Amino acid sequence: MDIGCKSVNQSTDWETMMTVLADRSRRRLLMNLIEHNPQEERVNIPEGVQIGEEELEVLQTEFVHNHLPKLEEEGYIRWKRDSHEVVKGPKFDEIRPLLELISNHRNELPDGWI
Structure with a gap:
């Protein structure tokens, strides 16, 4: 049935997101x-995440070798x-x-979630 197949795809999409x-x-x-679209990846290290220059360099490396490739692959x-x-990629509107939802309720979320 199409419904079963659709549920699997939706489940997979949900898990990926x-x-x-x-x-x-x-x-x-x-x-x-x-x-803000586009963004320069070097500027896109979120504020408040890094502590000092060493942490910023670690984050930049993580973005280049982990985060950006994963987001691009999806x-x-x-x-x-x-x-x-x-x-924004071709599937950005699927996660938007x-x-x-997260942005609209950011004040209700625990510190550090965003």
């Missing part, structure tokens, strides 16, 4: 893209490596409702 949103840095990057962003830009 939850996996992507499980990381605070990825959440903040995607939330920033709602209002289609939520397009990463223009040559110009260091991150823009969750990002907006």
